[in-house]
Amino acid sequence: MSWPNADAMLRAHVMKQRRQLSVNVSLELEQGCSLGLFGASGAGKSTVLACIAGVEEPDGGYVKLGGLQFFPPSLALHKRPVGYLTQEPGLFPNLSVSENVSFGIPKERARDKEQTHWIETLRDRLHLGPLWHAPAAFISGGQARRVGLARMLARKPPLVLLDEPFAGLDRHLVRELIDDLIFWSRTVGFGIIAVDHQAEVLRRLCPRQVIVLEEGAIVQQGTWDELCMAPATPLLRSLLNPF
Amino acid sequence: MIGSRIVNDRRWIARVGATLFALILLYPFTALFARIGPWQWGEDVRGPLLSSVRVSLLLTGCAMIVIVAIGTPVALYIARCRMRERLLWQAVLLVPILLPPLALGILLTLAFGPYGTVGAWLERFGIVMTNSPAAFVSTQVYVGMGYYVLGAVAAFDAVPSILQKQAALLGLTPWKVFLRVTLPLSRLGLAVALSIAWVRAIGEFGAVVVTAYYPSGMPIQLWVNLQSFGLPAVMPLLVVFLAVALPLPWLVHVLAQRRRHA
Secondary structure (H helix, E strand, O other): OOOOOOOOOEEEEEEEEOOOOEEEEEEEEOOOOEEEEEOOOOOOHHHHHHHHHOOOOOOEEEEEEOOEEEEOOOOOHHHOOEEEEEOOOOOOOOOEHHHHHOOOOOHHHHOOHHHHHHHHHHHHHOOOHHHOOOEHHHOOHHHHHHHHHHHHHHOOOOEEEEEOOOOOOOHHHHHHHHHHHHHHHHHHOOEEEEEEOOHHHHHHHOOOOEEEEEOOEEEEEEOHHHHHHOOOOHHHHHHHOOO | OHHHHHHHHHHHHHHHHHHHHHHHHHHHHHHHHOOOOOOOOOHHHHHHHHHHHHHHHHHHHHHHHHHHHHHHHHHHHHHOOOHHHHHHHHHHHHHHHHOOHHHHHHHHHHHHOOOOHHHHHHHHOOOOOOOOHHHHHHHHHHHHHHHHHHHHHHHHHOOOHHHHHHHHHOOOOHHHHHHHHHHHHHHHHHHHHHHHHHHHHHOOOOOHHHHOOOOOOHHHHHHHHHHHOOHHHHHHHHHHHHHHHOHHHHHHHHHHHHHHHO
């Protein structure tokens, strides 16, 4: 599937006032690269991601993907070429797994050979074959997360936003999903912004670019190695070495 | 062991209580077998009866179409309002629900009758808003709209907003999100809301007796038969009324409950 801004760079400056938190974060992401947002719970990571996706509206700042302006003014959700996956994958309970995965594919493209092959690849790599015709309402949380990932990637969006999608999944599965994501990111060419408070997830998924947030502001950014060598705050140090 | 026996005993007592409650609720229906003499089914009863059934079904059907066509987008709007605005709209919708039906009928006649501004204006186009099909339908719309919209708002509320946002992020326009996500996931709630509006409208007497005595629907005909011929002439119409008004909403409620507990 071709997107108007498939080779685009993301530039965002998100300002959002919450009751007890003032978020003010700038970030940039080149096409096909990955960026991790790391920090304790309540640091504002998910807010930044939600503002980029458009499920929340920033109070100020800007969000641009190449020449496409997401904000301001707020671009309608269906015009944003992004995939957004959260802990709650939001499957449509009245549809089967296969219908969920193909949900965003326009009818004229659904029978396209390349598209069909891509859907089959997702189905096989994410082990969805045995569930393919099952109602989405009756699958487990881990399975739902895999279906959500397949549905998000089915349209090959140029930017993928992951808000702790691996929380509560077993380590083996998480490692497998992350390896798949990295592989597809390189082959398909989508950028990834991932939010997590588990260091090992982001270390694997976004080793080269991490932004650390505390109380809505950036306190450090760099590679994982730089972060581990010299954590900027005591809180970051405790997050990197919890025990 | 002893604990579970106590629980079982209590459950048994509760079941007896619930059965008694149901029997009391259903007790009035035993009147269908009351000894009131042979039911009248002569031409003077049968003709108006069939006519009233036709009027009620046809015009209530029209009212339901109007209610769904106007009420659904209104409910969707209210469901997406902020709480303060939503309370305001809900307060407005409650007005025709809380108003005594007779009072509503009088207000409607004054507002839409020949002496009201709107009524006089409509009469210029040949639309008579008293004792006419238009009066019948508009009264039922006023009577049923609040029930439908409030139920529809609850049905739309029950659809998680994240599903609608996910659908939009998957490239669906707002209209397609409504058709492919919001509507399928709220359809049972909407059906329940519509069935309540249907029962309320088709059984309406107090407001309709003022605004549209003619054409006579079933409730008016029941009243006329009672006044003119007594109970034996009422019973056949009563049976038809129950058969027409109750099964559809009853079925919808049962289906909705089954789906909810599936």
